[in-house]
Amino acid sequence: MKKLLAPALLALAGLSLATPVAAQADFGSCLARLKPQAAAKGISGQAFDAATRGITPDLTILDLMNNQPEFKTAIWDYLSALVDDERVQDGRAAMQQWGRALAAAEARFGVDRHAIAGVWGVESNFGKDIGGRPLVQSLTTLVCYAPRRNEYFKGELMATLKIVQDGDINPANLRGSWAGAFGHTQFMPSTFQRLAVDGDGDGRRDIMNSVPDAVHSTANFLKKAGWVNGLPWGYEVRLPANFNPGLAGRKNKKPLSSWAAMGVRRVDGRPLEGNYSAGILIPAGVNGPAFVVTRNFDAVYSYNAAESYGLAIALLGDRLKGLPGIQAAWPTDDPPLSRAQRRELQTLLAARGYDIGEVDGKIGSKTREAIKDVERRIGLEPRGRPGGKVLQALRG
Template identity: 75%
Template sequence: MSKFIKTTIISAGAAVALAFSVLPAAAQDYRGCLAQLRSEAASKGVSGRTFDRAMRGVEPDLTIFDLMNNQPEFKTPVWDYLGSLVDEERVSDGKSAMRQWAKAIASAESRYGVDRYAIVGVWGVESNFGKNLGKRPLLQSLSTLACYKNRRQSYFKGEFMATLRIIERGDIDPSRLTGSWAGAFGQTQFMPSTFLRLAVDLDGDGRRDIVDSVPDALGSTANFLKKAGWVQGLPWGYEVRLPRGFDTSLAGRKKKRAVSSWASMGVTRVDGRSLSGNYQAGIIIPAGINGPAFLVTKNFDAVYSYNASESYGLAIALLGDRLRGLPGIQAAWPTDDPPLSRAERRELQSLLNARGFNVGEPDGMVGAKTREAIKEIEKAIGLPARGRAGYKVLDALRRAR
């Protein structure tokens, strides 16, 4: 049995043990839990017929618990996270998508007063402009999270109920309700409760459909950002240069002060130009004082609220800037092992396959098989075995050809 297979079995076994060791007190098995959920759904306007049809044959998916504890926007170094989401390939794809859907984008922007590049930035980060919608059935994922104890069980039960209400209303066919392990779905990955509150029918066909209607997805995202506090005409922020000896206790997204106050401390734009503007902003340093720094406004907060992660918010903001024609991050990240673009990750996977690791079809997505193979290369070249897809591993594989 290979090391990878052993690791996978141990990991899967741990997930099962975790799930079954903490069954909710009110339901000793999944079916018993579903019976309770069916009764609760009826009180929320979901018919028994809808529930039974939707849940026929659904079984729990216990692999979710591993995914819950390994969310990339919180576990991955910020330079790796941004490197995979804001690369030349995605910028090129985004420009093509903006040309194709120019009318819908303009309509969403004008109706809700949200900058088009922020809207398209969300679209690009969340689903790669509709190419990656997620394949996990929402009802399976959310019923599992609703029935097995976890730190957000009550929240996921609410999202399960919201999914049933979407089906009851007829906005989206149940077979199209697939997405992430946590239940986010559609072109711009709304949670079901968010869909019920904020989805809009921008294309005017009488249905709110963020899965198969790009206009509805873009309009819904614009509506989300507006309700999250987006201020028309205000920038999200920009990269800045901090003065020597900058007090890092002043940094923080919530520690906003007048831009003029930051300017008086010696903060400048990254190219050395003076700060300008009559608004409040904070400064974030996602990789610490030795990495890039950004001045951020209320509009960054609106984007942040989409997923409550600064790395995520930066990915959307920076992708929007690149689509606008602005340059990428200018300051260097504090690492001697630069991140890889998706094209470079695909190259790395091809090289791993050529060495007999069998990591699957090169797709630029660093999954378990790719990480395990990388660990072997890291050990061979004297690096800690972390499974990180960085330049040093790629360079070693290139030189070994």
């Protein structure tokens, strides 16, 4: 549920010049201004003081605002890291362990359990990567130092303080992403207030520590976003040679019969069948994989407002059902890497003396700088991209 911020809104001119002492003084003044605003929202002074006592600004968050992979990463790299064999295996294990909770959520809200599990897998790797940043610290930093998004983050901060005051979640455990998303399926605090539900019957809505609460809440979100029981999210298709790319787009929906009349077929050659409307996505252009997408894809899209993200959830859900992954080739001669291959790449870089930090499959700044050096040595443009050519060169 990380709310994506357009690059145009991320200008924070002059902030990097602030000294820590000045920043802390400004932060204290900002907190003082926030307290009466919180009171106007029904948050007691005692609750505000308890939640904010001793916190300091985390200015590293401001750098993270400019590095959102949904916008900066090639679609094939993005999907390869999120929907790989490792995540599918982990997802099947999680679905077996929590099968009753997922089945109950499906029955209660009419949302496919595999779609729910897809959200869970993409958002937190089935609870393994929930995020460790204290929400109150992150959100107060954003309120005080990201002025163009001040009202949005202020609303999320107030929702967080309300969560603490209401006692749904132990404040010591209220940790998540830099933008304030938290829990197994990474709800924003305001979304939690509107849509979180009790899934385990204990009277509380704890998406941090209760998988049933998290999957039921996610099913409720998707249902409210327009999910239609029994309707597919979409599937991969094969476009005719003369397909007009101007017709593509999630919102440009037509009856399946219209697409079929243009020569669109399923990727395996079967005809399109169904009495519903769909759009066509071509995330890498007409020379890459194409998909028909229904209103159920729109429901998934609304979770994070990025088509690459929506595809990751939908494709992971399909893989968890036992369906194959993407069949068409991406338009690149440098294949993307899975997380296991990224760890192999980091291991090989470290063996050659590069300082890449921890071998974890996550491509941070140190790994990218090392990759750039290898790219230069093998005659590639130094972009710091973890691709197949760099991995093959390191293997050699």
